[in-house]
Amino acid sequence: RLFCEDGDLYVKKECPGLFVGLWLGKDGGEQLTNGCFDGSYTYFSSVRFSYGSTLENWAKMSAYMHKNNMLFIPSVGPGYNDTRIRPWNNHNTKSRENGDYYNRMWEAAVAHSNGYISITSYNEWGEGTQIEPARGNKIGYVDYSPNLPNYYLELTKQWKHSLNTKSRQCNEDKD
DSSP states (O other), rough: OOOOOOOOTTTTTTTEEEEEEOOSTHHHHHHHHTOSEEEEEOOSSTTTTSSSOOOOHHHHHHHHHHHHHHHOOOOEEEEEOOOTGGGGGGGGGHHHOHHHHHHHHHHHHHHHHHSEEESSSSSGGGGGGOOOOOSOSSSOOOTTTTOOTTHHHHHHHHHHHHHHHHHHHHHHHOO
């Protein structure tokens, strides 16, 4: 209703922008296409939490979005642990593995991205997905030892460089 030109609440004419929706279940691509979104993102940093956050599905999801001239924006995160706020959700906890988990997510994201990647999150300490500098001064939260407080920002910078390199190569291939 909001993003399709024939929708009764169409907003793109008055409010141009880029509108992406969460690809949650297996039929997420079809739902987003029918809703006239510009693309999708996967949000969850707990791999296999949903169809959309399952890395093995990203190739199919990316191909579907590309075929429909839509963006596929995979989301990456350094790990996941929300048991401080959701004690029943331990089965979705993902260890940071000293950065290896984040690196695997970035590797898959760069492989399937069309130039955009979202990060879950910069400062969501309650779910353990933060990448902002950590100094271990928050009670009950861990720092990034043995790494420095900016460890995840440095990893992000490295992966952003990889994404830029891939994007340049794709643009050269189009020429």
